[in-house]
Amino acid sequence: MQVVVLAGGLSPEREVSLRSGRRVAEALRTSDTSIEVTERDVDATLIQQLCEHPPACVIPLLHGAAGEDGALRDVLHALRIPFVGSSAAAARLAFDKPIAKTIIGIAGIGSPDAIALPHSTFRELGATAVLDAVVASLGLPIIVKPTKGGSALGAAVVREQADLPAAMVGSFAYSDVALMERLVTGTEIAVSVYESNGVAISLPPVEIVPPNGIYDYNARYTAGMTEFFIPARLSQSVLDQCAAVALRAHQSLGLRDWSRTDLIVDADGTPWFLEVNAAPGMTETSLFPQALASAGIPLGELTGQLVRTAIERGA
Ligand SMILES: Nc1ncnc2c1ncn2[C@@H]1O[C@H](COP(=O)(O)OP(=O)(O)O)[C@@H](O)[C@H]1O
Numbered sequence: 001m002q003v004v005v006l007a008g009g010l011s012p013e014r015e016v017s018l019r020s021g022r023r024v025a026e027a028l029r030t031s032d033t034s035i036e037v038t039e040r041d042v043d044a045t046l047i048q049q050l051c052e053h054p055p056a057c058v059i060p061l062l063h064g065a066a067g068e069d070g071a072l073r074d075v076l077h078a079l080r081i082p083f084v085g086s087s088a089a090a091a092r093l094a095f096d097k098p099i100a101k102t103i104i105g106i107a108g109i110g111s112p113d114a115i116a117l118p119h120s121t122f123r124e125l126g127a128t129a130v131l132d133a134v135v136a137s138l139g140l141p142i143i144v145k146p147t148k149g150g151s152a153l154g155a156a157v158v159r160e161q162a163d164l165p166a167a168m169v170g171s172f173a174y175s176d177v178a179l180m181e182r183l184v185t186g187t188e189i190a191v192s193v194y195e196s197n198g199v200a201i202s203l204p205p206v207e208i209v210p211p212n213g214i215y216d217y218n219a220r221y222t223a224g225m226t227e228f229f230i231p232a233r234l235s236q237s238v239l240d241q242c243a244a245v246a247l248r249a250h251q252s253l254g255l256r257d258w259s260r261t262d263l264i265v266d267a268d269g270t271p272w273f274l275e276v277n278a279a280p281g282m283t284e285t286s287l288f289p290q291a292l293a294s295a296g297i298p299l300g301e302l303t304g305q306l307v308r309t310a311i312e313r314g315a
């Protein structure tokens with residue numbers, strides 16, 4: 001059985017994706033010798049290769065645009081190739097942070113107050129007037145982040161209004177729309193979800209303690225820099241609430257196979273939804289594989305099961 005792991009691509013998270021791809025491919029090879037796993041980057045020869053030698057299944061592990069905004073999944077669907085993970089439509093909803101916040105808000109999940117503004121609004125209305133209105137509404141501190149991004153690239157905490165313009169510029173470097181969101185102080189938690197026989201199951205919540213409070217790119221991918229606690233050091237009832245938020249996010253956005261929800265639990269024990277990832281990182285330091293290991297489930301075994309499910313589901 002031929003399986004193609006798609007990793008790399010042109011997003012700023014290319015290196016992360018390659019590491020995720022390598023990790024999953026190796027785990028799958030080791031766990032199931034009946035599966036022949038090929039790792040493949042995304043380039044102009046991909047479609048031709050997939051058409052000439054259609055694999056039984058593709059595992060898209062592309063982060064950022066193309067991988068998570070649905071485009072590549074739509075192409076796989078058009079080629080009638082089964083793939084592991086969420087449909088293009090669901091991935092697109094999850095990848096757009098303000099849209100995901102709106103949908104999960106309708107499902108009754110709280111996320112921090114936020115304002116999303118495209119670059120053009122600043123030109124049309126004047127940057128100073130717009131930023132004054134944002135600060136008057138949200139207060140400070142806030143975090144500015146690209147609406148479509150990942151790995152905290154282009155994200156910056158703003159504690160004083162004087163620092164806001166630079167943060168906006170940093171965010172616009174990654175995405176045309178910037179999300180300005182109230183900064184929640186508390187415990188950062190990631191809850192991974194996987195599906196087994198069509199049932200979504202949450203994995204033990206992982207507590208993330210980055211060196212400077214924000215789980216930024218270096219804190220994520222430098223081994224030993226961030227401390228993790230599994231399960232998180234919170235009461236069982238708060239852990240249950242976090243799991244419920246992740247399951248509700250997975251279901252209300254129509255996600256499939258696997259996802260990871262990022263949350264902050266405030267001092268009152270209230271979990272605040274930040275975002276949900278349709279293509280969770282799978283590197284050595286990533287949260288999904290850590291949560292899976294803590295539940296005693298080998299990554300290769302889960303991936304093999306999801307491959308079989310995807311093949312049965314068909315294109
Ligand atoms: N509203 C917020 N309050 C506090 N910290 C936040 C908030 N939003 C984001 N962060 C921090 O920034 C990081 C990246 O934000 P996130 O929304 O998960 O985007 P992504 O992981 O896609 O870059 C989080 O892991 C967290 O450390």
Ligand SMILES: [Mg+2]
Nearest residue numbers: 151152262275
């Ligand atoms: Mg995140």
